[in-house]
Amino acid sequence: MDTRSDEEIRRDLSYLFDKASQALAARMGTVLGELDMNVRDFCVLSKAASGERTQGELAELSLLDKTTMVVTLDHLEKAGLAQRTPSPVDRRARIVRTTEAGDAVLAEAGGVIDGLYAEVLGVLSGEQRTVLLDALLRLVTHDGPLSAVEPNPHAPRRKRSS
Amino acid sequence: MDTRSDEEIRRDLSYLFDKASQALAARMGTVLGELDMNVRDFCVLSKAASGERTQGELAELSLLDKTTMVVTLDHLEKAGLAQRTPSPVDRRARIVRTTEAGDAVLAEAGGVIDGLYAEVLGVLSGEQRTVLLDALLRLVTHDGPLSAVEPNPHAPRRKRSS
DNA sequence: TATTGTTATACTCTATAACTATA
């Protein structure tokens, strides 16, 4: 029931990104749900497994607020999939580590997600796939035009309490 | 502070889409804020201007829930930028039309957004740009793997009241 | 003085349900 022409949609960069992001998250949710896992937990757990990272670093990589990270880690710890351990170099910070159970769940979930990504990108030619990923990477990393977490100076502000 | 390698990020399709979507929305919010407009209002208003569409159709095109559309249109009507008019073919439905004031605001905002899109895509080569947009369109439209609004059967359900 | 993680809380968006008026 999308009444717009392909040309019109192609010009709507915001729609292309938002739709791709939302639809992929929905598909990830479906396949992860079969493993009793949700997208946010998987996202955080996989980034915790691939390197020693503090909560704050994990929050940035996972595109989550640090307060959301607190409840996510509470949940992952309660499920026995991850652990907060003190950082050896900064006693304020906590390194998030996956447990053995977490690694086991991740091995399964990671395979399912890789399969999903392959299926999604499979409708493109190899050339298209390469250029798409390179272009997105260019936009999103380093000094790319979509790399910053720029705060909106006109966003509605909350009142100060005092 | 993204501690991941480019190769790792390139394999994280979800991150690429989410980050592009969020960062573009943030940049749109910044430039639209200077015109006292927000992303959601612009998104809905521009889609209302480009064709005769009902609230439900607008909600789908704008990737918004129909209940969010109600409050968005309440706001746009109060601001004098859009109007709900009865559909001639279905007396339950309402066609959303832009007012003259709405068209004037849109002309300005549309130019600003087009400029932003051009700036963002400007870091890519013409060839990259073409392939990127074609690939996203392929994924997101028609029977593409990211076209559906598939409900997650494992999502936490709300209790029935009775 | 600034930062990490925590808690509390407010705001926004989404999702569900129930309702009406139509189809």
Next chain:
DNA sequence: TATAGTTATAGAGTATAACAATA
């Protein structure tokens, strides 16, 4: 019986502020 839009409300996510411990 089903659908468009409305209303009410619950739930999730984000954002702000204040705090303790530490840098």
